[in-house]
Amino acid sequence: MxxxxxxxxxxxxxxxxxxxxxxxxxxxxxxxxxxxxxxxxxxxxxxxxxxxxxxxxxxxxxxxxxxxxxxxxxxxxxxxxxxxxxxxxxxxxxxxxxxxxxxxxxxxxxxxxxxxxGVTMCLACDKPIGEHEESLPYDHVSPDGGATRAGRIHARCANTVRRRR
CATH class of the missing domain: 1.20.120 (Four Helix Bundle (Hemerythrin (Met), subunit A))
Structure with missing residues (x-):
């Protein structure tokens, strides 16, 4: 963009x-x-x-x-x-x-x-990442080695388990 x-x-x-x-x-x-x-x-x-x-x-x-x-x-x-x-x-x-x-x-x-x-959404919880919230880069890697979803996640969401839809 x-x-x-x-x-x-x-x-x-x-x-x-x-x-x-x-x-x-x-x-x-x-x-x-x-x-x-x-x-x-x-x-x-x-x-x-x-x-x-x-x-x-x-x-x-x-x-x-x-x-x-x-x-x-x-x-x-x-x-x-x-x-x-x-x-x-x-x-x-x-x-x-x-x-x-x-x-x-x-x-x-x-x-x-x-x-x-310019809103950034957390790829783990689907909630907005606030301007002052700690976040981490995230790349969900597919079996062929390519990133299928790149973006950011809340730091608090980093260790949560998410089921694939």
Whole structure:
């Protein structure tokens, strides 16, 4: 990425942790998917999160026109807006499928928001690494010797065991 973008929420950052928790309620395999009223409520939450984060990700338009992160972020915004305009299918399973599509879009928007605002996420616990928190470099090495996930982790997460998904 060529740089970060100052967004309108720099004085009051978005609660991306809550957004990711709500996404996880639909996308994590160990979670039982919600149904009925709970699904309706969660779908409404996801829609609200998306309406909050889309203008912040759209701040990528301030990056140079030939910037790849700008292009990717704006494409994600377009996709997310399309999903917000769409309606769930009346077929059985249509509501959960629609909610999962919203969840995947929101997850991508959060990724772009964090990248554009310079937030560093811990690869072990998926929580932001604060400016004054101790952190360590981390490269998850694959069997072929290449790093599959490079980034940083909290120092406190260094000795925790994490199951691969």
């Amino acid at each position: 060529t740089g970060t973008v100052k967004t309108d929420s720099d004085t009051r950052p978005l609660d991306t942790e809550t957004m990711r928790e709500n996404v996880g309620r639909l996308l994590l395999p160990e979670k039982e998917p919600p149904t009925g009223k709970e699904l309706d409520t969660l779908t409404g939450l996801l829609r609200g999160h998306m309406e909050l984060i889309i203008p912040e990700v759209q701040a990528a338009a301030k990056l140079p026109k030939d910037d790849i992160p700008r292009y990717c972020a704006l494409a994600c915004v377009g996709e997310a807006r399309g999903r917000l305009r769409a309606e769930p299918s009346p077929a059985p399973g249509g509501a959960i499928a629609y909610a999962r599509r919203l969840a995947r879009s929101l997850n991508a928007l959060v990724d772009h928001y964090e990248a554009l605002t």
